[in-house]
Amino acid sequence: MLIYLRKRIVSSALPLVVVIVGVFALARMTGNPASLYLPLNATQQMRDDFTARNGLDQPLLVQMADYFGGVLRLDFGQSLRTGQDAAAMALRAFPATLQLAATTMVLAVLLALVVGCWAALKPNGIADRVSSFVSMAAASIPDFWLAIVGIWVFAITLGWLPTSGVSGAGAWVLPIATLLLRPFGVLVQIVRGSMVSALSEPYIKLARSRGAGELRVVTHHALRNAAAPALTVAGDLTVGLVNGAVVVETIFGWPGIGKLMIDSILQRDFAVLQAAVLLTAVAIFALNILIDMGYALLDARVRPVTVKA
Amino acid sequence: MTSSSKPPFPALLKWPALASVAMLGLSGCSVANSDAGAASSNTVRVVLGQEPPTLEACESNLTSTGVVVRSNVTEPLIERNPQSGELEPKLATEWKATSDTEWTLKLREGVTFQDGTPFNADAAAFTIERAVNSKLGCNVEGYVFGDADLAVKAVDATTLTVTTPEPDPILPLRLSFLEVVPTSTSATEKVREPIGTGPYKIEQWDAGQKITLSSWDGYWGDKPAYAKAEYQWRSESSVRAAMITSGEADVAMGLSPDDNIGDLGVDYPNNETVALRLDANEAPLNDIRVRQAINYAIDKEGIVNSLYQGKHQVAAQLVPEGIVGHNVELKGWPFDLDKAKSLIAEAKADGVDTSAQISMVVRSAQFPKITELGQVLQEQLSQAGLNVKLKMLETSQHLTYQVRPFPDDEGAVALMTQHGNQAGDAAFTVDQYMLSTGAQSYFGTPEFDAMIKKADAASGDERKKDFEEIFAYQNDKVVQFAHISHQTGIIGKAKSVKYTPNSSSGDELRVSEMTPAN
Numbered sequence: 001m002l003i004y005l006r007k008r009i010v011s012s013a014l015p016l017v018v019v020i021v022g023v024f025a026l027a028r029m030t031g032n033p034a035s036l037y038l039p040l041n042a043t044q045q046m047r048d049d050f051t052a053r054n055g056l057d058q059p060l061l062v063q064m065a066d067y068f069g070g071v072l073r074l075d076f077g078q079s080l081r082t083g084q085d086a087a088a089m090a091l092r093a094f095p096a097t098l099q100l101a102a103t104t105m106v107l108a109v110l111l112a113l114v115v116g117c118w119a120a121l122k123p124n125g126i127a128d129r130v131s132s133f134v135s136m137a138a139a140s141i142p143d144f145w146l147a148i149v150g151i152w153v154f155a156i157t158l159g160w161l162p163t164s165g166v167s168g169a170g171a172w173v174l175p176i177a178t179l180l181l182r183p184f185g186v187l188v189q190i191v192r193g194s195m196v197s198a199l200s201e202p203y204i205k206l207a208r209s210r211g212a213g214e215l216r217v218v219t220h221h222a223l224r225n226a227a228a229p230a231l232t233v234a235g236d237l238t239v240g241l242v243n244g245a246v247v248v249e250t251i252f253g254w255p256g257i258g259k260l261m262i263d264s265i266l267q268r269d270f271a272v273l274q275a276a277v278l279l280t281a282v283a284i285f286a287l288n289i290l291i292d293m294g295y296a297l298l299d300a301r302v303r304p305v306t307v308k309a
Numbered sequence: 310m311t312s313s314s315k316p317p318f319p320a321l322l323k324w325p326a327l328a329s330v331a332m333l334g335l336s337g338c339s340v341a342n343s344d345a346g347a348a349s350s351n352t353v354r355v356v357l358g359q360e361p362p363t364l365e366a367c368e369s370n371l372t373s374t375g376v377v378v379r380s381n382v383t384e385p386l387i388e389r390n391p392q393s394g395e396l397e398p399k400l401a402t403e404w405k406a407t408s409d410t411e412w413t414l415k416l417r418e419g420v421t422f423q424d425g426t427p428f429n430a431d432a433a434a435f436t437i438e439r440a441v442n443s444k445l446g447c448n449v450e451g452y453v454f455g456d457a458d459l460a461v462k463a464v465d466a467t468t469l470t471v472t473t474p475e476p477d478p479i480l481p482l483r484l485s486f487l488e489v490v491p492t493s494t495s496a497t498e499k500v501r502e503p504i505g506t507g508p509y510k511i512e513q514w515d516a517g518q519k520i521t522l523s524s525w526d527g528y529w530g531d532k533p534a535y536a537k538a539e540y541q542w543r544s545e546s547s548v549r550a551a552m553i554t555s556g557e558a559d560v561a562m563g564l565s566p567d568d569n570i571g572d573l574g575v576d577y578p579n580n581e582t583v584a585l586r587l588d589a590n591e592a593p594l595n596d597i598r599v600r601q602a603i604n605y606a607i608d609k610e611g612i613v614n615s616l617y618q619g620k621h622q623v624a625a626q627l628v629p630e631g632i633v634g635h636n637v638e639l640k641g642w643p644f645d646l647d648k649a650k651s652l653i654a655e656a657k658a659d660g661v662d663t664s665a666q667i668s669m670v671v672r673s674a675q676f677p678k679i680t681e682l683g684q685v686l687q688e689q690l691s692q693a694g695l696n697v698k699l700k701m702l703e704t705s706q707h708l709t710y711q712v713r714p715f716p717d718d719e720g721a722v723a724l725m726t727q728h729g730n731q732a733g734d735a736a737f738t739v740d741q742y743m744l745s746t747g748a749q750s751y752f753g754t755p756e757f758d759a760m761i762k763k764a765d766a767a768s769g770d771e772r773k774k775d776f777e778e779i780f781a782y783q784n785d786k787v788v789q790f791a792h793i794s795h796q797t798g799i800i801g802k803a804k805s806v807k808y809t810p811n812s813s814s815g816d817e818l819r820v821s822e823m824t825p826a827n
Contacts, residue, residue: 041712081363089516151548255517
């Protein structure tokens, strides 16, 4: 297992480096932020001063070497926009995103398990058809549209929830509901699919013939074997949430890492963008390792064959 | 055939549950710890389009910074009345030109900064040195003062002299852009949270969430009605509008006519003018007839009425009414498609390549309905027979087209520009947009440059007349611009608040002018 872990870490670290280098280079290809930060009628001298002060006049490789040197000393640079420490800004924003993503995924998994199992009990029954329709719809509605409609219905028309912000428990409902639908829709279909095939396995018939109750058959026998694919997909979906809460965070004014990244891109705030991407990439890297480990624990076929003494 | 290992069933649930608990635990500073709304009658809640990057006083001509800081936290020596356009005393009580290049200001007595230190000529001199003469790279330096360094001298505690390298008749207006800070402010670094002499001081800035100002007991002027002001920010204007209708905010900035806010939306002239800037260096825009044809081909009335519900006004020049130099005689070009077509045909007959592509460069989300406006303009210019390609760009890319040096491999460019006139004097417009070397100008003529230089140095009625002539001359002889409309801004205002926005509200939202309705 340790060997497998090490292998996974090594193979996942490469994309991590590629992402960081890529973001560094791509950000700088979008142009000099001087035009954004200096007044429109700034003189060439002011532009040159700005460029030199921020080290943007150096060759890309030198800038990159400086950056990695800084990263090793845990110095991620300063925000051009706010003058604050870039790493501090990223670290401050990250928990908000993690809280949102984690809560969303817990709810999505629980709901999907219940609905998916219920649908699988009678393939093509009414429950199956309804849940299939609902989950397909849930998986395909765009976040942006859903967020705006949610605000319109629940905040403005009914007045039950706040439109946005982070004040009080009510503020969590709309962002989570918006984020929840897609993973829920996808997971219902996965759970249903693997449950249908698990329920038709001989050992289920055997369990039933031994007089096991339906609930016990589903939870103790079938679900245990149907779980692995759902777990893997849930992991991937969590990665997507951590990375892609941009729209939801922007609309609801949720001070998370997605919003910080978008703001940093639009503001050409390189240091903050790099810190945010680095933090997210490391989190996704760690999450992927956890998912793989979890998958390996659940399914022996995934584990590498190790010679036993 | 399945695994014989024993993944206990609950492990399936344990994973996300554990992760969730761990994550919630990790984030000691939960986002859900804020008080719920704080809708008390002594707090006014304002929602902005974006979080200010900084509240640094010398960056206060950035809209997002100035709207919080100007005349709330810090104050200028002199202020411009947004209604009359006249300069009025603030921290300076009087000022006069004591020679061609020297101005003398008398300062208000009995004013204290929020840190307890007294306001005097030293602080005023320090403020000017710091913002204009230093290497801080303050926005206000380039925007208002250009490269000119000023010589400042504190004659005594309440007298200040300011000397300019060249005669500058609008120095007091320029000084109105400087927010005064105490000498304890760093002269070598920008500060995020300034100390000022204003009615409010910064109480707390929860980065990413909100800024709270609280009224300051030592203020020299009248005590404001609200004890606190809370600023939040939401990038979607529909969400800002919804916060007003749902009672989550009292004042919302930057709404659009589409936000369905009804009676709670208050219109105000925001001093912004929309125009196409035409590049006369490339065919077909290098022929004045083609540039005139563009002016004839745009149905400005139609655009104002259909896209902006009649709230904007058709523009004939870059500055709206109320700005020194606005020429009331000028009328928007009439919509005349036939005339446009015949002008283009004439140019074509003379050998101009009228089929050459024109890139219409438009900044996404710069103002409401800008995408639709770009599409309408593209369609109307195509009707006249021009070959227009619409290029929607984000701010940073757009700026490369807006400011010199311009991209030189693009062919002809028609750039959609939204020009702000917050400074109140046409000099801030024509120097940038019309001088042949202006930072935002594609071209000009030596004769036109001379007219502009003359107007810049003039004062009083002569100055007004000179600038009026400049706007007429541009429409007649230069035609670098196809003006579209003077915009109207919309502020959302809950019934709980009394406030009347004016032309400066978008840049300087004075909390002291707001009172509870009951």
